[in-house]
Amino acid sequence: MTISEFQPPHRLLLGPGPSPVEDRVLRAMSAPVLGHLDPVFLSCMTDVQHLLRYVFETQNRVTFPVSGTGSAGMEAALANLLEPDEEVIIGIHGFFGERMYEMATRLGARPIRVEAEWGRPLDDREIRAALDRSRARIVCVVHAETSTGVRQPLEPIASLVAEREGILIVDAVTSLGGQPVGVDRLGIGVCYSGSQKALSCPPGLAPITFSEVALEKVHRRKTAVPSWYFDVSLIERYWGNERSYHHTAPISLNYALREALRIVAEEGLEARWQRHEQNARALWAGLEAMGLRLFVPREYRLWTLTTICVPEGVDDARVRARLLEEFHIEIGGGLGPLRGKIWRVGVMGAGSTRRNVLLLLSALESVLRREGFRCGSGVSAAVEAYVA
Ligand SMILES: *Cc1c(COP(=O)(O)O)cnc(C)c1O
Helix, strand or coil: CCCCCCCCCCCEECCCCCCCCCHHHHHHHCCCCCCCCCHHHHHHHHHHHHHHHHHHCCCCCEEEEEECCHHHHHHHHHHHHCCCCCEEEEEECCHHHHHHHHHHHHCCCEEEEEECCCCCCCCHHHHHHHHHCCCCCEEEEECEECCCCEECCCHHHHHHHHHCCCEEEEECCCCCCCCCCCHHHHCCCEEECCCCCCCCCCCCEEEEEECHHHHHHHHCCCCCCCCCCCCHHHHHHHHCCCCCCCCCCCHHHHHHHHHHHHHHHHHCHHHHHHHHHHHHHHHHHHHHHCCCCECCCHHHECCCEEEEECCCCCCHHHHHHHHHHHHCEECEECCHHHCCCEEEEECCHHHCCHHHHHHHHHHHHHHHHHCCCCCCCHHHHHHHHHHC
């Protein structure tokens, strides 16, 4: 049997992830595969941990990449911290909050929903009320709700949880490396992310960090962590000082993450956040000048991911298909109840550039005009936003 070599095209990834991967990172992945206990690979692990502490803004000893995608990070956080029948507050304002709720349920915990309309952040007063009327001491929130484009303000929730000596679990999959998270500054108990969003590494690793307080709770559990693979006490022996076998680390992906994080550190976190903010603001200016409506009020918009309401009379799927076929640009559609209603444009990591913003705006203009949508010039408004 012969099957031809797989030759994927070059696409411009401006969807909700994966984001564009720099050549440096791809080259790092093609280096020779080492054994997972080879001293040279161990030094790669040490570098990855060191760099992850930098991007999480933490001194947490237990900081490492979970072998798996962002959802594996979510599962690792919840499986370690939640015990059967334990009440836990889950903030739900989109698809990924729902996923946390689903996982908490499967783990046998008793999740309490605190909800906000999709497209709006949670109201911290409702979290306070839920804390007051339950025994829950763990609060889970999604910082960057990739299904809606909402940035959840973390400070008020973090102080509520701190007042009660609780533990805050934060999903920073689409924010880490693109906008401030600040694990130690906020006193976050467990924070996880994904390699393929604002960090611009291929998918397959989920950076995670546990505070000492969170680890104490894990060590005091009455029941074993229900997942052997994600049990942090076991994984700690591999990623901690012992360096003893737990599972085979995805060697090449760790090379890639090391290189992607090196790029983050070379640029510097602050400069990287600024770049994301500037490109997001120019994109918003362009889209609004075209006559498009953005789904999220300005103060709660993510810099990494922008959501656009699909205009009346415009075919959502046809627009995305044309962008892909004619311009090789990928953007995302809506999830769940937002299917067909919004587009999701990720301008994150290596993809957050002036060139990509202008290219997307001009491609979108061309496609929307053919849909009969009368649009103004997004490109010139974005250019003006850059020089302003
Ligand atoms: C993408 C994403 C996830 C899931 O990550 P996968 O890599 O797809 O498993 C979880 N939470 C948020 C907020 C995300 O954007």
